Amino acid sequence: MKILVIEDNVELLRDIQIFLEEEGNICEIAPYFKSAYDKIGFFPYDILIVDITLSDGNGLDIIKEVKKENIDAGIIITSAKDGLEDKIYGLEIGADDYLTKPFYLTELNARIKALYRRKAYQGNREIFFNEIKIKPDSHEVFVQDQLLDLTKKEFDIIHFFMVNKHRLLTKEAIVEHLWGDHIEMVDSYKFIYTHLTNLRKKIAKVGGNNYLQSIYSVGYKFTDRE
């Protein structure tokens, strides 16, 4: 898919670009309000990643412009402010999602894919990884066409891994993905460990491979690479 990232911090902008391109997207960047404004007028994008505070303007104005011109692009706001009002206002004027800084690139990736799936396929798109198939809409996971019996959080975990294949997901990133960053507890890390163990067992039981690699002690990767 084609993504435009609007962000005034060039370093972050480059990180996002590299990450998204590695995920197989075409990713363009706009560090200024003006360049972003010009680009959305000329080129079609599937997804816009919009930082609200730009050095020469307000990202919200870009969203308004997109809506006014009836440009069909999914919009994700990235903002350092996590006030509810900002969030509500952003969604009210037409953004599809709101991500508070600091965010993990894997989280951004998950949001982008979810949004793209909703927009382009009305959600009816299955995600495949070798013998594993996920139907995000019905929250179902199949291993070699056998339905797994998973709890809601177990589904969320495997879904998160599936959209971030071959990526290191830190424990913090997983916790944030599952609960948001307000409910953070020591127990949640233990919880994740237990549930990943369960998940491994459940996949192995129906003959699936173990793709979950523990990376040092900081997180996990879902990959079939060495």
Next chain:
Amino acid sequence: MKLIKKTNKYYLIFLVILFPIMVVVDYYVIQLAVNYEVEDILLHEQERIQYNLAQNRTLPHSNYLMETEPLNVNDHLNEVFRDTLIYEDYAKKNVPYRLYSFTVSKGQQPLKITLKHVLLEINELIRWLFIATSLIMLLLGIGLYFMNRRIYQWAWNPFFENLSKLKDYGVTQEKPIHLKSSKIREFEELNEVVTTLMDQVRKDFQNLKEFNENISHEIQTPLTIIRNKVVLLLESKNLDEKELGLMQTIHQETNKLSKIGKALTLISRIENQEFKRLDNVDVRTMIKNILSNMEEIILFKKLRIDTEMDTALIECDYLLADILFTNLVKNAVQHNTKGGFVNIQLDEEKLVISNNGEVPEVDMEKLFHRFQKGNPAKDSLGLGLAISQKICEIYGFRLVYENNDQVHLFSVFFEG
């Protein structure tokens, strides 16, 4: 005491003091004036008598004549005024008279002539003075009262209007304050001083607020970068044990920094009363949602949750209510022992959350202070209770902590 009452009181005191002074002064002044007038009449009569004697050599008839007395040639008499009381039959009492004696010559015979003129009676004088003065005082009093009220209404009106404006004004407001101007210079000066002061305070506040917001904003973007770079480094796989340890620490501390920034911003936003919405929050539903959000963790820790909740509606910002109750429930879950219990009781007046767990090693007094941790758990910042306390403060709730025998009890009383 209200200003108008105070001034009226002083006016009254003034009139009470003034009253006897006026009576006394009037008494002497009037007496002096009457005496002077009477003396004038008597001196006139003297002149008339002397003139008549010189012209006609007869003593003319005089209404003021009291007595004539022949004198010896050598006798000398000073012309003198004096007062006396003469018993009058018709009035049946002593009547005050002013007497004036002088000498004239009738032929060769010197005569002492005494003239008299009735004076005002002292009692009468005092009585009338009293009445007249009272009347003046009364009029003065009424006049002052109404005048005072009028001045109070007219001159002080802008002052009171501005006062109520100032009462409603908060530094959190972005617009500068506009005070009603007055024609009175002192008030105008006061307005200027107050306006300047408020402007300064407002600007300082806005600066501080902006600074806080900027800090929060500006640190989050670099933190995003640091965190993601750390993840990239960790992904590169070639780290040895020591480097890994360093990276992990950087990762953790970056997370902590971000959370501290957010929590402190939240506290300052609460303190600045930036949460002004008054939602009708259904506490029971909210707590149920919070519990269902933590369901897995609760199951994981094998906690027993007992709830006994009536419907309770409170008026406050929805987001803050969510933060408050999430903090308290989270606290009860987090600082619990495996297989422990959490008991939640809710009615219209209070919410009581009790749980078992280790007794915290922190001073009870300091429990609600910032950065106080019950146990040095890895990712607890010690800001949760400080935030909860702040939220309770602004809505007048009372947050109370008790513990006995490894049971912790947090209560929120909704009506103070």
